[in-house]
Amino acid sequence: MSTPNILFILSDQQRWDTVDCYGRPIFPGLTPNLDRMAGEGVMFRHAFTPQPVCGPARSCLQTGQYATETGFHTNHRGLRDGQRTLAHWMSESGYQVGYVGKWHLSMRWDETGNAGTQPIPVERRGGYSDYWLAAETLEYTSHGYEGFLYDINDQRVDFEGYRVDRTADFVIDALRDLNQRNHSRPFFLFASFIEPHHQNDLNRYIGPIGSKEKFRDYNIPGDLENAAGFWEKQLPDYLGCCESLDQNVGKILAELNSLGISDDTIVIYTSDHGDHFGTRNSESKRSPHEASIRVPLIIRGPGFEGGRIVDELVSLIDLPPTVLAAGDIEAPAQMRGHPLQKLLQEGPGDWPSDVFVQISESMVGRALRTDRWKYSIHAPDRDPVHDASSDRYEEYCLYDLQNDPHERNNLVDFKNHEDLRKELAERLKQRMKEAGESPCTIG
Secondary structure (H helix, E strand, C coil), X not given: CCCCEEEEEXXXXXXXXXXXXXXXXXXXXXXXHHHHHHHHCEEEEEEECXXXXXXXXXXXXXXXXXXXXXXXXXXXXXXXXXXXXXXHHHHXXXXXXXXXXXXXXXXXXXXXXXXXXXXXXXXXXXXXXXXXXXXXXXXXXXXXXXXXXXXXXXXXXXXXXXXXXXHHHHHHHHHHHHXXXXXCCCEEEEEEEEEECCECCCCEXXXXXXXXXXXXXXXXXXXXXXXXXXXXXXXXXXXXXXXXXXXXXXXXXXXXXXXXXXXXXXXXXXXXXXXXXXXXXXXXXXXXXXXXXXXXXXXXXXXXXXXXXXXXXXXXXXXXXXXXXXXXCCCCCCCCCCCHHHHHHHCCCCCCCEEEEEEXXXXXXXXXXXXXXXXXXXXXXXXCCCCCCCCEEEEEEEEECCCCCCCCCCCCCCHHHHHHHHHHHHHHXXXXXXXXXXXXXXX
16 A cells, blocks of 8 residues: 555543553553554654644644634634535545544534534535544533434434444444445544543533542542642543543554554544643633643554654644645645654754644633743633634733643743743744734733
């Protein structure tokens, strides 16, 4: 095969430190399959989302543009008519393209309020035309042990059993179908799990039965210790979700081996954003803090081998050009990220020394994360649900991650950091400009 298959596995709301190989295990032994995948492939130690909320982050992953560019800076929107996604570029280059799981990119099409539970029209599926089994908002069409999705013909597909297990079964069905259908064409399959995201209507995480007992003796992450929030009651079920994800990654990797295509398939594992369990605002994400924006990222397969650990900062915005590069496709000019292959092959060189984050719904905010510093701004006079940006921001936080990795001490008002704040503000404004944003002041 001249170009590899690509399997993109996305979890939802998964903290980076739930994967043992990242070095701060919350519950040791939780993720043996992801650890093994990292040992065979590449682990990106410092990976970040460009937007810590579901829909906007997914719009970035599908288009390679920032959420303010996709027009999808908050949930309950949709990709624009005719907006090009990874599926379009991959399909035009000869790939079979398929999607399984949570979509969350077409809410705009139905003004009746039923967009989360109805079949998604073909024109709203982002170009995934060869295989389709999805729900717009899987949290509305399912619970932990039952639910439904829709197939490519808009037929409802019901399931029973733990949702992570059944989603993985659907992914395996898709792998078998795409592999058998046309051996001359590689496939690009996007598999979107909803776990460990909380169940919206119950406002709690749904781990496998027995999770509360099995994971009650966890190590408390430093950012949560002695912090308000709902982590004490809910973290065991959250960990149960993460263990189940790992087990099912193992099952999916075993299927690739059984099909004889493991060596010809790139597998990407990451999450759309993290989870701070209500310790930074009133819910789980939508903040500039590490628990909200830092995610696991492990890639295994052709070009991503040898158990390498990459310490440079990378963003999910880098994954669309990475996928295209893996398929020997030139990234279009509108994509903002950089292919990770360049970093692996050429070293840090001119690789960006910071990552840029846009924040919505809780604030109209922006953040810059360097190897040492976290600097964030917000626009308190703007509506975080309706306003995508502002022409005037105020400083929100400054953290020294070298000496304060759990972000307990906000230095934004310290006079002895004034020069540093000015430097970071200029770097942040440059990043905003590169993302297509209008000039602004930070005061």
